[in-house]
Amino acid sequence: MNQQPFLRIFTAPATLCAVGFVAAMVAVLQYSLRAYVPGSLDPGGFTLANFADLLKPLYARVFLDTVVVCAMTAVVTLIVGYPLAYALVRVEQPILRSILLVIVVTPLFLGEVVRTYAWIIVLGNNGFINSLLMSLGLIGKPLQLMFTPFGVVVALVHVTLPVMVIMLAAGLSHIDRDYSRAAESLGAGPIRVFLTVTLPLSLPGVVAGTTTAFAWTFSAFATPQLIGGGRVNMISNLVYQLGFSSFNFPFAATLCVAGLALTALVLGLLQLASRPLRKIEVH
Amino acid sequence: MKPSASAEGEQTAVHFDAVTKRFDDVVALSAVTLGVGRGEFVTLLGPSGCGKTTLLKLAGGFLGPDGGSISIEGKRVNDIPTYQRGIGMMFQNYALFPHMSVAENVAYGLKTRRVPRVERDKRVADALALVKLKGMENRKPRQLSGGQQQRVALARALVINPTVLLLDEPFSALDKSLRTSMQVELREIQRKLGLTTIFVTHDQGEALSMSDRVAVMSEGRIRQLGSPVDVYRSPADPFVASFVGDNNRLRGQLVSVHAKQAIVALGDALVNVPGESLSGLEKSAAVDLYVRPEQFSIVAPEEPCAIKGSVVAQIYQGGHVDLQIECSGGTGDRLLVRSPGEQAVLRWPMGAPVGIAIQADRCSVFPVG
Numbered sequence: 001m002n003q004q005p006f007l008r009i010f011t012a013p014a015t016l017c018a019v020g021f022v023a024a025m026v027a028v029l030q031y032s033l034r035a036y037v038p039g040s041l042d043p044g045g046f047t048l049a050n051f052a053d054l055l056k057p058l059y060a061r062v063f064l065d066t067v068v069v070c071a072m073t074a075v076v077t078l079i080v081g082y083p084l085a086y087a088l089v090r091v092e093q094p095i096l097r098s099i100l101l102v103i104v105v106t107p108l109f110l111g112e113v114v115r116t117y118a119w120i121i122v123l124g125n126n127g128f129i130n131s132l133l134m135s136l137g138l139i140g141k142p143l144q145l146m147f148t149p150f151g152v153v154v155a156l157v158h159v160t161l162p163v164m165v166i167m168l169a170a171g172l173s174h175i176d177r178d179y180s181r182a183a184e185s186l187g188a189g190p191i192r193v194f195l196t197v198t199l200p201l202s203l204p205g206v207v208a209g210t211t212t213a214f215a216w217t218f219s220a221f222a223t224p225q226l227i228g229g230g231r232v233n234m235i236s237n238l239v240y241q242l243g244f245s246s247f248n249f250p251f252a253a254t255l256c257v258a259g260l261a262l263t264a265l266v267l268g269l270l271q272l273a274s275r276p277l278r279k280i281e282v283h
Numbered sequence: 284m285k286p287s288a289s290a291e292g293e294q295t296a297v298h299f300d301a302v303t304k305r306f307d308d309v310v311a312l313s314a315v316t317l318g319v320g321r322g323e324f325v326t327l328l329g330p331s332g333c334g335k336t337t338l339l340k341l342a343g344g345f346l347g348p349d350g351g352s353i354s355i356e357g358k359r360v361n362d363i364p365t366y367q368r369g370i371g372m373m374f375q376n377y378a379l380f381p382h383m384s385v386a387e388n389v390a391y392g393l394k395t396r397r398v399p400r401v402e403r404d405k406r407v408a409d410a411l412a413l414v415k416l417k418g419m420e421n422r423k424p425r426q427l428s429g430g431q432q433q434r435v436a437l438a439r440a441l442v443i444n445p446t447v448l449l450l451d452e453p454f455s456a457l458d459k460s461l462r463t464s465m466q467v468e469l470r471e472i473q474r475k476l477g478l479t480t481i482f483v484t485h486d487q488g489e490a491l492s493m494s495d496r497v498a499v500m501s502e503g504r505i506r507q508l509g510s511p512v513d514v515y516r517s518p519a520d521p522f523v524a525s526f527v528g529d530n531n532r533l534r535g536q537l538v539s540v541h542a543k544q545a546i547v548a549l550g551d552a553l554v555n556v557p558g559e560s561l562s563g564l565e566k567s568a569a570v571d572l573y574v575r576p577e578q579f580s581i582v583a584p585e586e587p588c589a590i591k592g593s594v595v596a597q598i599y600q601g602g603h604v605d606l607q608i609e610c611s612g613g614t615g616d617r618l619l620v621r622s623p624g625e626q627a628v629l630r631w632p633m634g635a636p637v638g639i640a641i642q643a644d645r646c647s648v649f650p651v652g
């Protein structure tokens with residue numbers, strides 16, 4: 001009966017984690033259905049009022065902003081990441097390759113807070129960009145880069161880039177070089193080969209990368225907190241404010257549940273839209 | 284069989300002149316010279332790693348040579364990129380574009396050449412008819428069998444009227460019967476269109492049955508270039524003798540050489556062999572005889588024969604029987620003997636003592652070492 005004797009032992013740690021995760025989710029879910037009792041840390045009775053509150057313009061606005069920031073980040077990361085991933089896969093000189101790899105992977109080891117702090121130094125009123133532009137005489141007074149959606153997106157792109165590049169490179173490296181050789185033999189120059197063969201065949205990787213980038217930024221906290229400075233709010237920041245400044249745990253939980261549902265919805269839609277692509281099998 | 288049209292200027296479609304290619308410290312090709320005549324079917328045959336694919340890639344422009352020059356239709360193409368060479372290439376794994384239909388795959392090379400829509404559709408239809416794939420236009424490659432994918436790849440390469448068709452082990456993924464029928468079909472189409480073709484294989488049967496000429500390669504060199512009959516009957520060196528077709532090697536001692544004839548001692552027996560390759564060799568030098576399995580005949584042990592032994596294996600092959608004979612004398616040497624028909628199965632049962640006579644006038648002899 002037990003054909004794989006090690007299966008249980010090997011899956012035990014994963015099962016344990018899964019149980020803990022499910023317990024936490026259930027706790028959040030049940031908090032989201034409780035009433036908020038001002039001045040108390042304990043929730044009140046069951047209610048759906050929290051979910052109705054989500055529709056208030058103040059909160060709906062944050063959801064919309066989050067989706068917009070995530071979408072912009074995903075798109076910009078894709079545009080920046082694709083050439084990097086392409087070069088990473090195609091460049092043949094070992095030295096160039098290593099340099100690329102370092103550029104792409106190092107940010108992963110720095111953590112979100114450190115990277116975000118670096119961007120504060122770059123984007124601030126006395127930061128690198130403004131100092132440079134002013135000393136060149138291109139602008140008279142500093143550009144407002146901090147505390148803007150632009151600044152948040154720029155920093156989030158940096159945070160998301162490694163994941164995007166790794167996923168795109170994985171997709172690209174699975175495309176057999178014989179496809180582009182075949183196209184060349186049929187008279188296609190480099191640009192045509194890229195547009196008609198490499199790019200279409202890499203679309204599954206593009207979808208995977210974009211989806212992951214989107215989900216990855218959806219839960220961003222430190223970056224919008226530090227660079228948005230309260231003026232660009234994403235869901236995590238709202239959860240933090242409500243949960244840890246106002247101690248409104250039930251509504252914070254409701255925001256979590258709604259955020260999760262929204263992520264699932266967006267990812268589901270992306271998957272659905274990209275279904276035709278899955279038929280492209282790349283050996 | 285076409286007369287060899289190599290190096291005759293305008294008749295030559297593809298010419299490799301002293302082409303050398305190195306990968307780091309591996310010499311993949313050393314000074315290879317080869318001319319392929321217009322409309323000729325030349326096969327590159329050799330063991331794995333001998334440089335066949337490298338030579339084909341050089342012709343296609345997927346690699347550049349380190350030395351020597353390559354010309355197509357009399358024009359030096361060393362520095363011309365693949366997409367301007369007008370070649371047709373068929374890849375071992377087909378490399379059909381998975382995101383395009385059969386018709387789109389075949390039309391690809393016509394689109395890059397800006398062939399107008401109407402003419403394009405007609406040529407695609409003609410090419411698909413040629414490879415017997417009418418009605419499959421809208422399928423995707425993954426909806427085709429291996430043999431059908433093969434045909435699409437062929438149609439895609441043919442439709443652009445390439446100056447030369449390059450094929451890298453195109454049939455190695457097919458099962459035997461499909462492979463045989465594809466071989467016949469490819470050859471028919473090639474003849475009909477008069478296509479200059481360079482074909483790569485490590486299957487010597489395929490090489491012998493399809494080619495006008497075969498280039499036998501080993502370690503980055505062409506060891507022999509000739510018609511299939513030449514290569515099989517008169518191998519240029521021991522490598523070709525043992526690589527092309529089945530062969531038995533017998534060690535002997537030279538007794539005498541007279542111009543075209545030589546006498547070699549095999550144990551106690553003396554055999555007359557062709558002597559061209561032995562001139563200048565000292566008496567009693569060691570020589571190797573290469574004898575094809577069909578150049579042996581089995582006789583009763585008491586009859587006059589060169590070698591004695593006993594049957595250790597019978598391999599019934601339908602049209603003929605292959606017998607393995609272990610030579611007496613305790614050396615354990617085994618010979619492969621091919622006997623037409625099927626009488627041999629009953630006539631020479633397992634363990635039977637036999638004598639082997641050699642039709643030595645057609646065997647090949649090379650000095651040892």
Ligand SMILES: Nc1ncnc2c1ncn2[C@@H]1O[C@H](COP(=O)(O)OP(=O)(O)OP(=O)(O)O)[C@@H](O)[C@H]1O
Nearest residue numbers: 306309310311330331332333334335336337338485
């Ligand atoms: N890109 C490369 N880098 C380094 N060495 C290579 C490369 N391509 C081929 N070689 C080497 O060059 C030699 C010839 O290779 P090639 O692919 O031409 O062999 P082949 O005759 O086609 O063999 P097979 O029958 O296995 O396909 C081999 O020793 C191989 O290891």
Ligand SMILES: [Mg+2]
Nearest residue numbers: 335336337451
């Ligand atoms: Mg090869």
